[in-house]
Amino acid sequence: MKVKVCVGSNCTLLGAMSILDQIDDLKIIISEDSDNYNDEELEVEAIRCLGFCKNTDEKVAPIVVIDGETMYNATSQTVMEKIVNKIRK
Amino acid sequence: MKESYVDLVRIRRQVFAKVAKLAYDGADLSELEKASFEILPGEVATYRDSIFRERAIVDERLRLTLGLNARKPTEHHRVTDGINDVDVDKIQFIEPLINVITFACEACPTKQFYVTDNCRKCLAHPCTNVCPTNAVSIGRKRAIIDLDKCIKCGRCKDTCPYSAIVQYDRPCAAACGVNAIESDYLGRAEINMDRCVSCGNCIIQCPYGAISDKSQIYQLIKALKSNDHMYAIVAPSFLGQFGPLASPVQIFEGIKQLGFEDAIEVSLGADITTLREANEFLERVPNEIPYMGTSCCNSWTIMVEKLFPDQFEYISDSSSPMVETAKYIKKNDPDAKIAFIGPCISKKLEALREDVKDYVHFVITFEELMGMFVAKGIELSEIEVSEKIQDASSLGRGYAIAGGVAEAVKQVALSMDPSKEINVEGASTLHECVKLMRVAKSGKRNGYLLEGMACSGGCIAGPGTLASLNRVRKAVIDFKNQADIKSPLENKIIDENLS
Numbered sequence: 001m002k003v004k005v006c007v008g009s010n011c012t013l014l015g016a017m018s019i020l021d022q023i024d025d026l027k028i029i030i031s032e033d034s035d036n037y038n039d040e041e042l043e044v045e046a047i048r049c050l051g052f053c054k055n056t057d058e059k060v061a062p063i064v065v066i067d068g069e070t071m072y073n074a075t076s077q078t079v080m081e082k083i084v085n086k087i088r089k
Numbered sequence: 090m091k092e093s094y095v096d097l098v099r100i101r102r103q104v105f106a107k108v109a110k111l112a113y114d115g116a117d118l119s120e121l122e123k124a125s126f127e128i129l130p131g132e133v134a135t136y137r138d139s140i141f142r143e144r145a146i147v148d149e150r151l152r153l154t155l156g157l158n159a160r161k162p163t164e165h166h167r168v169t170d171g172i173n174d175v176d177v178d179k180i181q182f183i184e185p186l187i188n189v190i191t192f193a194c195e196a197c198p199t200k201q202f203y204v205t206d207n208c209r210k211c212l213a214h215p216c217t218n219v220c221p222t223n224a225v226s227i228g229r230k231r232a233i234i235d236l237d238k239c240i241k242c243g244r245c246k247d248t249c250p251y252s253a254i255v256q257y258d259r260p261c262a263a264a265c266g267v268n269a270i271e272s273d274y275l276g277r278a279e280i281n282m283d284r285c286v287s288c289g290n291c292i293i294q295c296p297y298g299a300i301s302d303k304s305q306i307y308q309l310i311k312a313l314k315s316n317d318h319m320y321a322i323v324a325p326s327f328l329g330q331f332g333p334l335a336s337p338v339q340i341f342e343g344i345k346q347l348g349f350e351d352a353i354e355v356s357l358g359a360d361i362t363t364l365r366e367a368n369e370f371l372e373r374v375p376n377e378i379p380y381m382g383t384s385c386c387n388s389w390t391i392m393v394e395k396l397f398p399d400q401f402e403y404i405s406d407s408s409s410p411m412v413e414t415a416k417y418i419k420k421n422d423p424d425a426k427i428a429f430i431g432p433c434i435s436k437k438l439e440a441l442r443e444d445v446k447d448y449v450h451f452v453i454t455f456e457e458l459m460g461m462f463v464a465k466g467i468e469l470s471e472i473e474v475s476e477k478i479q480d481a482s483s484l485g486r487g488y489a490i491a492g493g494v495a496e497a498v499k500q501v502a503l504s505m506d507p508s509k510e511i512n513v514e515g516a517s518t519l520h521e522c523v524k525l526m527r528v529a530k531s532g533k534r535n536g537y538l539l540e541g542m543a544c545s546g547g548c549i550a551g552p553g554t555l556a557s558l559n560r561v562r563k564a565v566i567d568f569k570n571q572a573d574i575k576s577p578l579e580n581k582i583i584d585e586n587l588s
C-alpha cells in the first residue's frame with residue numbers, strides 16, 4: 001500500500017508531520033501483531049504540495065493520498081483507520 | 090504545541106496564518122471583525138457548547154497574536170479595540186506575555202485524589218489502613234476520601250490493588266514547574282506573575298487551549314515591508330521544523346523571501362557564549378563563585394532570580410546566544426533590525442530587557458514563522474539553492490539538545506586548561522531546575538557547571554516548535570555533523586578578543 005502525505009506549507013502548518021509520526025507508530029503496532037495483518041508493505045512517502053490547497057478557497061489541508069485515493073482534511077485517526085482496514089486480515 | 094492536541098494546533102496556527110496574511114496584504118484592521126468567522130464558519134459548534142463562544146475565543150487569539158491584551162469579559166469591548174496602538178512597525182509587547190483566555194478556561198478541579206468505579210470495597214481495604222490522616226473510609230458504593238482531611242500524599246493510590254484511586258490535577262498547574270497557576274473567583278486558572286517565568290509549558294499542556302502568549306508577527310511583517318535592514322537569527326532547533334522535505338538552506342532562503350536581508354544561525358552566538366562561559370568558569374569557579382549556572386535559557390535564569398535570589402550571582406554573566414548573534418550583526422550593520430526565530434516563548438520576554446532591547450527587536454516562534462510562510466505562499470521544498478550554511482561549529486549547533494550547552498562549555502574550557510576538573514550536571518524541565526537549584530543552594534554542587542533548561546529535552550522541545558522531539562533531535566544531530574568545524578575555538582567568524 002502506498003501512503004503519500006503532503007508536507008507542503010499548508011499541510012505542514014495544519015499537522016502533516018504529526019500524521020507521519022502516527023503512521024510510524026502504527027507500523028510498530030502492526031509489526032508487533034503481524035499475524036493479524038497482510039504482509040503487504042506499507043510504503044509511506046512525504047510529498048510536495050499537490051496544488052489542491054492552492055486551487056480552492058475551501059479548506060482542504062492536510063492532504064493524504066492512499067493508493068490513489070485523496071483524503072481531504074486528513075487527520076491521523078482517519079488515515080490510520082483507513083490503513084488498518086485495508087491491511088487487517 | 091503538543092501534537093496530539095490536533096484541533097487546538099489547527100486553530101492556533103490558522104490564527105497565525107490569518108494575522109500574517111492581513112499584514113502582508115496591508116489589509117485594514119477592521120477586517121479583523123470577520124476573521125474569526127472565516128476561521129470557524131457556519132452555525133454548528135464543533136469544539137465547545139456554542140459556535141459563538143468558539144468564535145469569541147478565536148477573537149481573543151487574534152487579539153493576542155496582534156500583540157493586544159485579551160479583553161475583560163466583564164467589560165464591553167470590540168475585537169478591534171486598541172488596534173491603533175499595535176498598528177505600527179515597531180516592537181510592541183504589552184505585558185503580560187502569557188495570558189489566560191478566561192472564558193476558554195473550563196475551571197478544571199485542582200489537585201486531588203479521586204476514587205473511581207474500579208473500587209470493590211475489598212476486605213483488605215489497604216487504602217484506609219495506609220492513610221496517615223485517617224481520611225479514607227469505606228462508603229456504601231466505594232471508598233470515600235475526606236478532602237478536608239486529605240494531605241495528598243498519594244499512599245492510598247499506590248497501595249490499591251485495583252488501580253481504583255487516581256490522582257487528578259489541572260493540566261496547567263501540573264505542567265508549571267514554579268507553582269504559578271492559581272485560581273480566580275470562578276475557579277479558573279490565573280497566573281501569578283510574581284512566580285511565572287514564561288516557559289510556555291501551560292500553553293502547550295492545556296487541553297482547552299485556554300492559555301496563550303502574544304505574538305509580534307503583525308508588527309514584524311510591517312517592518313519587513315518598510316525596512317531593508319531586517320535580519321533573521323535562527324535558533325539551533327530549527328532543523329526539521331518545517332517538514333521533512335525542507336532542507337536547512339531552503340529554510341534560510343525561504344526566510345529571506347519573507348523580506349529579510351539575511352538569515353544567520355544563532356549557533357554562531359552559541360559559539361561566542363561558549364567561549365565566554367568557558368573563560369568565566371575557569372576564572373571564577375571556585376575562587377569567586379562556588380559554582381556556575383549557564384545563562385542561555387531565559388526561563389531558567391528568571392526562575393533563579395525569582396525563587397533563589399541569593400544564588401542569582403552564580404549564573405553566568407555571559408549573554409545568551411540570541412544576544413551574541415544579534416550583537417555580531419549590529420557590529421557589521423549598525424542600522425540592523427533583528428528578529429529572533431526560535432522554539433521559545435521566554436525569549437520574547439528576554440528581548441524586552443533593558444540590556445537586550447537595542448539588539449533584538451522581534452521574537453517569533455517556528456509555529457508563527459510557518460504561518461508567515463503560508464501567508465506568503467512559500468513552498469520551502471521547491472526553492473532552488475546551492476551553497477551550505479556554515480556559520481557555526483558542531484558544538485554550537487548542539488545547544489538545542491539538553492546537555493549540549495554544558496558539553497560545549499566543558500570541552501572548550503578543557504582545551505583551554507586541560508588540568509581543570511569540571512563536573513557537570515543538567516536539568517531539563519522546570520521542575521528539575523528548581524530541584525537542582527535547591528541542591529546547589531545547600532552547597533552540594535560546589536565546583537560544578539550547572540546547565541538549566543526549562544523544556545523537557547532542551548530547546549528542541551520548546552513550546553513554539555512544530556515537529557516532534559525525535560524528528561528534530563535527529564535533524565539537529567545530522568546538521569551538527571555537517572558543520573565544517575568542531576569547536577568554537579576554530580570559528581573564524583569570531584574575530585574579536587573575547588577574554
Ligand code: SF4
Pocket residue numbers: 193194195196197259260261262277278294295296297298299300
Ligand atoms: S488546564 Fe486549561 S482549562 Fe483546565 S484549569 Fe488549566 S487553563 Fe483552565
Ligand code: FES
Pocket residue numbers: 006007008009010011012048049050051052053054061062063
Ligand atoms: S500544501 Fe498540501 S496540498 Fe498544498
